[in-house]
Amino acid sequence: MAVSVTLPALGESVTEGTVTRWLKAEGERVEVDEPLLEVSTDKVDTEIPSPSAGILSSIKVAEDETVEVGAELAVIDDGSGDTEAGQEPAPAQQEAPAPEPQEPAAAAPSTESEAPAPAPTADSAQGGGSAEGTDVTLPALGESVTEGTVTRWLKEVGDSVEVDEPLLEVSTDKVDTEIPAPVAGVLLEITVGEDETAEVGAKLAVIGAPGASAPAAPKAEEKPAEAPAPAAEQKPAPAQPAAPAAPTEAPAETEKPAPAPAPAKPAPAPAQPAAPAPVPASGGEGAYVTPLVRKLASENNVDLGSVKGTGVGGRIRKQDVLAAAEAAKAPAPAAAPAAPAAAKAPKLEASPLRGQTVKMTRMRKVIGDNMMKALHSQAQLTTVVEVDITRLMKLRGQAKDAFAAREGVKLSPMPFFVKAAAQALKAHPVINARINDDEGTITYFDSENIGIAVDAEKGLMTPVIKGAGDLNIAGIAKKTAELAGKARSGGLTPDDMSGATFTISNTGSRGALFDTVIVPPNQAAILGIGATVKRPVVIDHPELGETIAVRNMTYLSLSYDHRLVDGADAARYLTSVKAILEAGEFEVDLGL
Template sequence: MARFTFNLPDIGEGIAEAEIVDWHVKVGDTVDEDDRLADMMTDKATVEMESPVAGKVVEIAGEVGDTIAIGAMLVVIETEGAAAEADAAPAPKAEEVEERIEVETSDASDADDAVAAEKPSPHQGKGRSALSMSKGAEGVGDVSDVPQTPTLSPEGEREKKVLASPAVRARARDLGVDLAEVKPAEDGRIRHADLDAFLSYNAGSGFSPAGRTRADEEIKVIGLRKRIAQNMAESKRNIPHFSYVEECDVTELERLRADLNANRGNKPKLTMLPLLIAAICRTLPDFPMINARYDDEAGVVTRHGAVHLGMATQTDRGLMVPVIRDAQAKNLWQLAREIGRLAEAARDGSAKSEELSGSTLTLTSLGPLGGVATTPVINRPEVAIIGPNRIIERPMFVPDGMGGDRIEKRKLMNVSISCDHRVVDGYDAASFVQALKKLLETPVLLLAD
């Protein structure tokens, strides 16, 4: 028997280390050549590490969440060959592992626990790309490969039809919750957050699952969630934020949107976002300090001419920011198509790395959950982030055309902006939002050349 040491290979230019986000083996496991060993996450990607040899795993480098240097031991495998113990697996070059790169990390509690019998993953083949940033990463495999299951009782049959990971099913059973009564996410799969929402909603109605309270949980922060935590902490630690909020009357903007949608033909349906982005792009040329990036180490502010707009997108595994390139050069329909395409790519895992970087300004929207006002955290090294809030209807005094006022129901939306006070003065931020407000309240200007 011989011991084969597999070192962490060079998985990208300039990458010095990677984080262990998932182990697919443990000490004592037997692996075949090309079996998945671990998923390693760098600043830009998650890479599947596959075994170059067959044998028995006798040592692994660390636990999920640990950071391993490039070239350091990842796994030691006991093989049948005659290789010396000191022989280590040569580190393949970045291009040799390119097809195993994921755009972003997968969540170990949901994606890796997905029910294979319900939705077999298309990424189980050897040496294939496994894009898995968000929901939709699972696929339907060849039904001939799915083993036949025994006949279930009516209760078991109903539970089987519910899409949920084994971890969620086990937790629901422990709590005495029927998963059929829990409202799932948009993709139809029930996750821990959906179970939490069910328990919270029923907390005041006397619902007590199996006579127990929810047990404490310790969840290790790893992968994308860890990256988000680090980025947000760095942003708040290094950037002196200030926020400004203004109320905008978007009644006429909503009428314009309805008219455009009524005559759109085969064009995509317009939401508020394309109109808001168009207004932002028309306003920015007079306020170049908003569309900028600040390299605080070099002490250089770069004011960008083109608007590469980051679009904060919530996915099952965390917040992604796909980028609309040259947003200022796109019309409303092109913006609508790009918004839909990038949002779907972020959620189904098909977004490319270049579509997730290089933004000059970020827009974050919670849609109907937008609240009255928000104070979003800046996407460093940008210097500003804009957040539209929920549209509400309220009575307002409006001119009656005869020198007086009348009360009318109007649609109102607050627009928030957070800025880096090292680069953007409060007066500039307020002036920018007031100019943006004028466009939103007089939307015919958006259609003018």
């Protein structure tokens, strides 16, 4: 029976989506909930899972085509009817392997064994032979990621694995990550070795049912023909145990099959894995370093030349950089008294994008289209005020340790600004409103759903804190940390990105004093938070009168749609936010 795959509703205001990539081709088999394709909307990029197991018999929408919600994307034949001929070749091919004397025993449990049958010689380098079971494939690891390099296998052929147990480590030009096992069972075959690069969707390994044995026996009898080389060199071993380290290539291939042919050869085999370890003398110059690791090292002022890599071939991993950064922090306090005079400029590395022409990502196009739409459809301008947040920063300093222990999240200044902005929106509804152009009406919202602009790796994303006006400082801090983490890890859902009635952008987190931020579509205003800077300010002291003191100062900028918001409205709103922040009456929320 044919099962239709349609574009689901991906958010409150999402009406269409663009197919960015098909993860399966026509004629391929898919399982229930297996990722089938990637779709991009103006809110979020997401994967569409398969609603049924079967054969992908027809793709209705090609890549880069845009369709409305509910449109048919593909057709899957679940095998219950005869609507597709895609499954007919299986019985025909099933007869062909019958004369093979070695395969039927291992191939009997599955009707799809004919595909792996000719594979033993092709994959013999991995010591796995042709195996039958669940394929482990390289998943999509980002919008622009097309391939990945296997840096380390955490399991060997014959090992038992559990569902979601880390199976291997993969490195891309954006991130280093672990690939979990999709099912529980026994690792029967490894098809991509360490330091090899494979495309997204490529087969990495095969996992068989629990209790299954790796089909390595035929291989073990073929490989001993190559194994005698190290056996002949085993005589000098008594004089110097390290001598067998010379053959670095052969042991890597014979290490796993060796236990099967003879018990006498496992003795040198365990000693041989130690040989590759000394090969990398340094991880800084010769070893490959991913852009993510370089960026991490730059942000933490870690010299890669002094870091010893623990990855395959001496590769420096992000864990190595973080460990080096932590180690550098320990002696820092002792040297601190002598250091203040010498402030070193940060080391800046030339970007690999220099001189390159690359395709614009879908996320970048969406951001650009939204910003142009906003500028062309609104009369935007910006008003700025200066705020003294000295009292607020002192309260935060007193409460942050106890707050982190009690609530489980760090107390940054951001929740205070969100709280003040939400409170002021209740008193100034014109700022928390929307113009309905088609109807010629204005909607004044009865809730404060505040979008938080996040600088993520894929681009600027704006997840939404729903009902921010009803949350206290702890609730806002937890929700902000949760959404920011999901934005940077790629875990945002369409619901996380929709429904904002007002937006806050903290450009000061990167050192900007203030910015003329652009109002998002369907909103009336956006608040920009500048950097907090200590500087001398004239204050009116109750006893000393006018005097100069060092204060924590910041700028707040409000960009707004002048069709709905007048300059006086913007000034009144900013003055209310300023008053709330300068009063700093957050003791109850902080438990002080």
